[in-house]
Amino acid sequence: MYQKDEILLERFGDHPTPFYYYDGDALHAHVSSLLARLHPTVRVHYALKANGNVALAGLLRSLGCGVEIASAGELFVAMEAGYATEDVLYAGPGKTVAELREAIACGIGCIHVESVRELRLLEDIAAQTGVLVKAAVRINPDNDLSGATIKMGGVPRPFGVDEGQLDDFFKVLEDCPHVYFQGIQVYTGTQMLKADQILASFGNTLQLAERVQAQYGVAMHTINLGGGFGVPYFAHEQPLDMDHVIDGLNELAEQTQSRIPGVRLIIESGRYLVAQSGMYVCRALYTKESKGEKFVVADGGMNHYAAATFRGRRIRDNYPVRIMRRQSAEILTELETVSIVGPLCTPEDCIVKKAELPPIHEGDYIAFPNAGAYGLSYSPLYFLGHATPAELLHYRGEVHVIREHGDRTDLLHHQRMIALPENVR
Template sequence: MNIPDDKLLSLIQSHRTPFFLYDGDALRAHVGSILERLHPAVKLHYALKANANVTIAALLSSLGCGVEIASAGELFIALKAGYKAEDIIFAGPGKTESELSEAIEAGIGCFNVESIRELRLLEKVAVRSGVRVRAAVRINPDADLSGATIKMGGTARPFGVDEAQLDVFFAAQQECGHIQFQGIQVYTGTQMLKAEDIIGSFENTVRLAGEISLKYGLPVHSINLGGGFGIPYFTHEQPLDMERVLQHLNGLVEEATQRMAGVRFIIESGRYLVAQAGMYVTKVLYTKISKGEKFVVTDGGMNHYASAAFRGRRLRDNYPVKVLGGNKLHSEMPSTAEHSLRQTLREEVTVVGPLCTPEDCLVRKAKLPVIMENDYICIPNAGAYGLSYSPVDFLGHPAPAELLAAGGQLYVIREHGNRTDALRHQRLIQPELLQEI
């Protein structure tokens, strides 16, 4: 995110908190830079699960990305965002018969099949629909070459077909007359920050594709290399050397396309594309001291940004935060010197949200600038796995808004929720109408 603090504060004070703010100009420049450096045989697909806001998805589509979905709901969003059906890949375990049917009817580009059972279910739905469908097999490789902290393959996982089971898979595939084999996908891990780990995974996937083509006599039309590109959340982490990754990828693709005529490559990314273009903003309601510890209580928390509250991640470090003084525009505003002093002084605080659970902790015992009521706590790198990953309905607080700053304008791309959302899809049956059991 490239918005200066003074402009950021002005944007923040013009809208009710809490909300997610995205920098559309930074997002466009970042993704455009990746696309222009890719070999022509490589297609970049956006992993919609990272941030499923339809405007963000539409922006990435307009830049030339394909999209990876993992549910019928995401299929609906992708089509609404303007993705062509042929640029949609359906991934993930547990695809239901109705979801497969809906995706076939939409004419999507490819299904990433995650099990032999799913292969047969896809064949059943394709037969009923009277069409041939394109499918690739997701492979869980025997060896873990990713070095990832969050492993998606190379060990026992619900994702993909074990490499050791490929004989059984391709025997079953030969019996599926309505499935056109496209190629393979390997996705071994996520949040990878070492270029050599990603390169090693890419090389292994290309090698595996060649072996499969020779062993089973099948043409490989596409090789999905996965992704897993990470971003540095913490001060001890170094940014991924993406230039090195892309240079090696392009060389690998150039060599492979000479051996396998017509083969296309896919890389997938969610976090790396959108995370750094987003920020979560919540307002300080008040501060308190409990048994010698200072707590900062804000109007948003775990229900909006679960990742910041340590849920689902191994590293228990605090995400970096920015504190902006909310009293700047008030008549009782401190002098410039006093404000600078507040920013210079540090105190240990714990930042919590409004939820009645000890899990609702955004920052635990961190040294931050002196925080006062009406200040703003801003958490950067929140463009991925923020709202899309969070238990929004917990305790009935309204959903946060989502804002997009682009081209000098600020757009509301998701309205704030309200109290009626807590009853969405519920039906009230009066107790006197209930029959006794």
């Protein structure tokens, strides 16, 4: 165990596991540095799907981020976090009529339209309420230059309007007087770690924006470049050269201002902003052996941090893990092969598979760094009825509980028992 681990253990105190721990000071420094280096015409919007905790969303707002949402529930969280409605972007392919009504009623900054059908719905609702609604079109481009691990465009996808269908979209837009066109959005992928591929994708989007403006005679107020900036989880992955990305993006922004004066560029980011500030922490309950393989059974797993398991992952490798022992400050150098599983009765609940780790004893902390994004928000919390984990934020010398540890009553929230006759056969 190292000195940094001792400091973390002091911050954890005796808080019951499992929990998420966020370093708010590191998050503050990371995001502030990014925003300070960007061209003044570039705005960063936090993708709330990455981590929907209202305190973290509020911290990012205070640093100068806008927010990108994909449901009415996320709109509610964004409002609770203090975002101004004009700083909210609304994406997603399955917005309901009720959700569109709510977004229009609150004066949302921009709705990303993902189909011709959604455009018609937007016009109908706006006409009924007698307002103008700001909207951009999400385009699924013909070419994908991103090299993304998870592709969101350039291939058949439910997201956006295919580039080849834009004639139909803009023909319908001509009959939508209550829709105020803002610009385009292109989001081709996520978990991208190669700066040159990101910049090539951005350049392709900017060229597409110019073609759209010229071909369809629309004013381009915003160009949403997407994001998808990645963080390394595995030993073979190299960190994204963000300095190169920022320099290239700033150069593209300067060039774009000369061709489309006054246009604003938008970057959406979730994982890159918050992932490395977070850690998932559970505790070893006991160890066992089965047919020659050693297992550590922990009090948390897939139900809280599904991303660490191997469900649907292309890379079948372990996420980084640290073992912390409160009882001793010794540096553990001896290693053994062990798998770490959670408390769920499914073989999918394996969070570490046959890794070389220091010996783990009952009560040791098992900590997963880089867990600030797609942790709790991406996990099957209610599966098998375990309590939801707490979330702790260390910020400016104080540890804040920003989500209370759940209990069994959470499982019955919104449920209703009915009266049943006795001894029914």
